[in-house]
Amino acid sequence: MVPILPREKFLTTTTDIQGCAIDSCATNSCDILVNGGGMVGLGLALALAGEGFSVVVLDAQAAPAAPAALQASMTQPLFDSRVSALTQASRQWLQQLGVWDALAALRVCAYRDMQVWDADGTGAIHFAAEEVRASVLGHIVENRLVCAVLYAALQQQPTVQLRNGCALETATLAKTAGDYSEITCNDGTRWRCRLLIGADGGNSRVRTLCGFSTREWSYEQQAIVATVRSERPHQHTAWQRFMATGPLAVLPLQLPEASEQHHSSIVWSCDSALASKLMALSDTTFNQRLQQAFELRLGTMEIVGPRLVFPLHQQHAADYVRTGVALVGDAAHTIHPLAGQGVNLGFSDARCLASVLVQAKRRGEDLATLQTLSRYQRQRKGPNLATMLAMEGFKRSFGSDNLALRWLRNAGLRLADSQPALKRTLIRQAMGLSL
Ligand SMILES: Cc1cc2nc3c(=O)[nH]c(=O)nc-3n(C[C@H](O)[C@H](O)[C@H](O)COP(=O)(O)OP(=O)(O)OC[C@H]3O[C@@H](n4cnc5c(N)ncnc54)[C@H](O)[C@@H]3O)c2cc1C
Incomplete structure (x- = not known):
């Protein structure tokens, strides 16, 4: 011993x-x-x-x-470009460690819904916290504040x-x-x-x-991250559109005690060649490409901070x-x-x-x-x-042009969306509660 x-x-x-x-x-x-x-x-x-x-x-x-030094800047819409979607299981652990309240007092944004859809078809799935009798699915937090x-x-x-x-x-x-x-x-x-x-x-x-x-192995993909301001409110929803070139996630952010819901963090994962082209665009042209990629679901979008890029590998x-x-x-x-x-x-x-x-x-x-x-x-x-x-399965399935696979994944999303019991299981997994 x-x-x-x-x-x-x-x-x-x-x-x-x-x-x-x-x-x-x-x-x-x-x-x-x-x-x-x-x-x-x-x-x-x-x-x-x-x-x-x-x-x-x-x-x-x-x-x-120090949190006290950060406090004054929290009402400004200057968000860290690096954010994370924390599951309820992670929030509970931060609570046990005694730091969740301090984090929430700075800035976190709860999300109550998730909307995921396939750009290449009609497959879509919607998760709502209320389906599992919860008030939220998770929280978007800024890494530097954690x-x-x-x-x-x-x-x-x-x-x-x-x-x-x-x-x-x-x-x-x-x-x-x-x-x-x-x-x-x-x-x-x-x-x-x-x-x-x-x-x-x-x-x-x-x-x-x-x-x-x-x-x-490398995914031969890069993730572009940035803060954006959208014309329409984000509705406390985490959005993800799957494209053949990679997924685009739009994650809600919120200023403390403000009712405005127009800031989000984007994580746009795409093939390296496309990422280089997107990074080289002016903000104005990038905004146009972004809105298009997001099907204008939140109206027009405008980058409000730096664009950062991260190589992705598993x-x-x-x-x-x-x-x-x-x-x-x-x-x-x-x-x-x-x-x-x-x-x-x-x-x-x-x-x-x-x-x-x-x-x-x-x-x-x-x-x-x-x-x-x-x-x-x-x-x-x-x-x-x-x-x-x-x-890896998600990534490969959504990155494939194979017609049969495209049909299958769209049918799979629609089927999952119509099965309340299966959806509840998926929601609990996404919340980290059954891992
Ligand atoms: C674009 C993007 C979006 C993401 N979104 C999410 C999300 O929504 N939800 C989620 O759960 N995860 C997300 N992740 C993953 C998440 O960011 C990482 O899993 C997480 O940051 C890993 O934390 P870590 O502390 O293990 O490592 P890191 O955050 O990499 O920290 C490692 C630390 O080690 C230090 N270090 C390195 N080398 C040395 C050395 N030789 N000596 C001393 N110190 C050293 C570094 O300075 C650093 O502080 C995302 C990742 C990316 C790239």
Whole structure:
């Protein structure tokens, strides 16, 4: 059995938050080092911190702004271009972590309906929260605000160290259970941890350094994201039109305490050649192409911020764990954004891994053995793979020009739309309540 570090032994040097006074020459020790302070890494660190582990979170980027500093700008229609559709299951977890109210006090937008249709036929499906007696299907949140509230909560935790502007460079994993792994960073700091967690995104350095193999392929697609203002209100609906070149999603946004419903975030996934052409267009011409692609369902549309583009690929680590190390979130799996599941799966990973580690601690077991960590892998790999396969099926089916397949998918959508019991199951799945 490996003892959890007593609080007074946490870090061998001073413990000033954000790294100002951490000694770059000394080696700082902790129970768990989370590399990557994105939404998933911060959520996991917060879940662990509440259980008395000493946790260090490293991130290559600057720290998120404090919620209080963001508050004043929340009534301005300047939305983060990166948003996520959070399921009810993810919202419940953020509530358990004690950050949902702070997030909602900044800015979130509930969606009550989903409209999905095939550009190439008459197939369509409509999901409504009321069909499962719920008030909402989910929420659209801005990624930077999720990070901001998680980070602020972590700053209140006495057993947590947050260090930003610090990229992990090397990792030497412990050879025997109970030993420390050693980490070095590009700012000269050195760290020792019982357990290393890779929460460092799709290009995970932890995954590469620790020799995890992946199965991956490019979709040859890119996603253009931007904020738009539409002539007609979005009606608290998440919209998605499937085209042969890729899906266009329009996700509702809302200013706090405002009744206006004219801002949305678009995620326009399309073949790389088309994406390059769309990115090269002037705003005026882009707006015209966008309205056309969206069949003017919300009237005219106007881009109100920058257009960003992200290459899309699917990637799945063959294993999520080895002795002394575990992968979570995009470091373990990256999927097409068409069903808005990436961070929701990542939060499920984080919730599961935290629970496995807490149980191990209560039983006096070593956190870092393969036996302990495999419990996490066993619970998460199957559901993640199932979601990835479903997304792949959608992507291929809607990307096909094959006449029979087009007929089948249109008929399938119409059939699903007319079957209340099947629809309720699909809705509950989309809400993350039956995963
Ligand atoms: C266009 C688009 C739309 C999407 N929409 C949705 C949606 O609606 N719903 C949904 O659930 N998901 C969505 N996703 C997926 C979602 O954004 C990701 O799954 C999620 O951001 C992954 O979070 P993460 O914390 O695992 O990784 P990341 O957000 O990538 O965070 C990784 C962190 O690690 C840090 N890092 C990287 N390397 C190092 C290093 N060497 N040392 C230290 N730190 C490092 C980075 O700075 C970063 O902060 C979308 C994705 C895209 C591309």
